[in-house]
Amino acid sequence: MHDKTMTGGQALVRLLAHYAVDTVFGIPGVHTLELYRGLPGSGIRHVLARHEQGAGFMADGYARVSGKPGVCFVITGPGVTNAATAIGQAYADSIPMLVISSVNHTASLGKGWGSLHETQDQRAITAPITAFSAVALNAEDLPELIARAYAVFDSERPRPVHISVPLDVLAAPIQRDWSHEVVRRPGRGLPAAHCLDQAAAKLSAARRPMIIAGGGALAAGAVLRRLSTVLAAPFFTSVAGKGLLPIDDPLNAGATLCVAPGWQLISEADVVLAVGTEMADTDYWCERLPLKGELLRVDIDPRKFNDVYPCAVALNGDAEQTLRALLERLPSAPRDADAAASHVATLQQAIARGHGPLQSIHQAIFERIHAELPVNAFISSDMTQLAYTGNYAFQSRAPRSWLHPTGYGTLGYGLPAGIGAKFAAPQRPGLVLVGDGGFLYTAQELATAVEELDSPLVVLLWNNDALGQIRDDMLSLEIEPIGVLPRNPNFALLGQAFGCTVNQPQNLDELQTDLRNGFKRNGVTLIELKHACAC
Known part of the structure; x- marks a missing residue:
């Protein structure tokens, strides 16, 4: 009534x-x-x-x-x-x-x-x-x-x-009760059959096909893995698509299209299938990928088909439905993937060898994180150098497990986004990666986290006492650093004031112990890791 x-x-x-x-x-x-x-x-x-x-x-x-x-x-x-x-x-x-x-x-x-x-x-x-x-x-x-x-x-x-x-x-009082009038018309549909036929023909004829998948393909992990296997195609993702393939899949090239070995490998493709990805320079860290082969794009947004990367075949439709329709048009027997897997292994080795001093420190931190991160955990990251390395060097176990503000690139994202993620999946432990600069944009949200959360959220604060990326950019351009060496507060006291459990590890072994304990603790743990302690 x-x-x-x-x-x-x-x-x-x-x-x-x-x-x-x-x-x-x-x-x-x-x-x-x-x-x-x-x-x-x-x-x-x-x-x-x-x-x-x-x-x-x-x-x-x-x-x-x-x-x-x-x-x-x-x-x-x-x-x-x-x-x-x-x-x-x-x-x-x-x-x-x-x-x-x-x-x-x-x-x-x-x-x-x-x-x-x-x-x-x-x-x-x-x-x-x-x-x-x-x-x-x-x-x-x-x-x-x-x-x-x-x-x-x-x-x-x-x-x-x-x-x-x-x-x-x-x-004002409403005149009639419309509060139950739910209208849901989900559905993105399939591309035209002739477009699917054309794309399948190009993929069948390709000698070195490769795949790039983004955030628009998160529901299509199983079919993407099958497609990668059938085509023996190295599989890249954008940052938003991390985790779409299992870590141990030999064709999983990860989110590595932002570093030179990734650029080199994708340049060798004769056909690239891009699924649910904007193909933006914020993922690639370069103005344009060196694509030499034909580009096939699957996207729900038709405006993407003729922007920076015009495509040979435009497949306007739902990612999962479209990929299933493509699979039906391809030979079911998988190709020999030995050569493609070898190329991916070489890529991963080149990335590991190519780390600079700072990235090597980050990699050592991520090795400790990987050792302690629960299987079902997610990571929410801010705009910080540690996360920039993690974007390509840390492999996610599943989709929806690496949250990063890629496109807009705003500071202050990591902590509140991690809190929001906890409300979406309270059973999933969370790890926030944030730098000292970005942390102060939204540090007040620790009050919300402590007040509301009763399951593990670990905030790893990477403190180099600087706006490190901007300082490094200034130095590389021979600009005298200005405004990049702020005086930070006492973060431990700040965390305690909000009610967090606080740890300040003095080396990587202590960091690993603190991470292990934090993921066992129901509540918020703030771990402040100083740059000098990670070296």
Whole structure:
């Protein structure tokens, strides 16, 4: 029976619950009170972030690990601008995120009356960094806009959606109960048959085929492995695609297209099949990959077919369905993979030999991490030199296990994204890799972690007392280093103030022990590793 007293905000929360939303991240404010009125009894858990940017990154991490949209509630004006960086990161990395914000009363929009939190055009702030940004001018708009958001998440390239709801729409009683009107039309479909035939013919004729898979292929791991085996094709991933093949698969070349041995190997391919990857320079660390063979692309976004890497065959459709259709058109007997496996082994050896002094230190740290990391753990990493090495040198055991802010490249991502990931998969131990510079962007989210988490989250703080990458870049360009040697706080005392268990290992053996203990501890462990202690 329709509750005549249900407001637009309450009905919206009930609608989200019917869309299987179980967690929202946010900070309540005077403008979002009607949303919070709807949370009790909804079945949706609210997680209090300490900054709206942190709430957005938490929603991002939740989405990367769960595969479901991350949801956050933010207030009008500063809440939206604070969250914009996290929205931009999700947009760049094709992460599904639903941002619900308030906005000023309908009658005041665009008037410049000086209302609290007023922005001249709030929608315009997020329009460039979302699949769409819209204002619900009446309550009846809300079920339509939520359905449109889920159409993006289910059927298009997943990206953030921002819906602004005016204060009067949030507070007014709804005229009819639309809180149960769920519209899900998932499906990305198959490319045209003639495109599949053409692609299969090129793959069949290829002498040295290779595969690149990205974040759009995370659901297609099994079929990708079969395809790699049938074709005897070395298998690369983007950073977002790490873990798609087992570590011990002899054709697994990993996320190594950002270093010279990877560039060399991919240049030898006569046909490259790229699946669910933007093929962006943020993954490759070079302006353009040296592709000499024909490029076949599988993507849900048709705009990718003729951008930096125009393709010989465009396969517009769902990754898993498309790859299965390709397999049906290929010979079922696997090719001899000895030569391809040898090329991959040579690649891995060249990478190990090619580490510079800093990367060798990082590799030693990752060896200790690998020894102690639980099988089902995930790693959330910030923009820090340790993670840059890990992007290509550390192999993930499974998809959705390495979270990194690749495209937008924002500092401060690692900790809140790791917290969000814990809410998506509480049973999975988490490891956060963060540098001292990026840590101070969102260190306040330790308060959320300590308050909310009762399973292992280990924060490994790589402290070189510098903005190390920028310092090194300045020196390489013969620029006098400025602003890259900050005075850091006492991180141990900071962690203790938040309620973390704190360790400061003095060598790599102690680091390994601290990691082992941290993964056994239900709660948050902060491990500060000084650069000098890792040498």
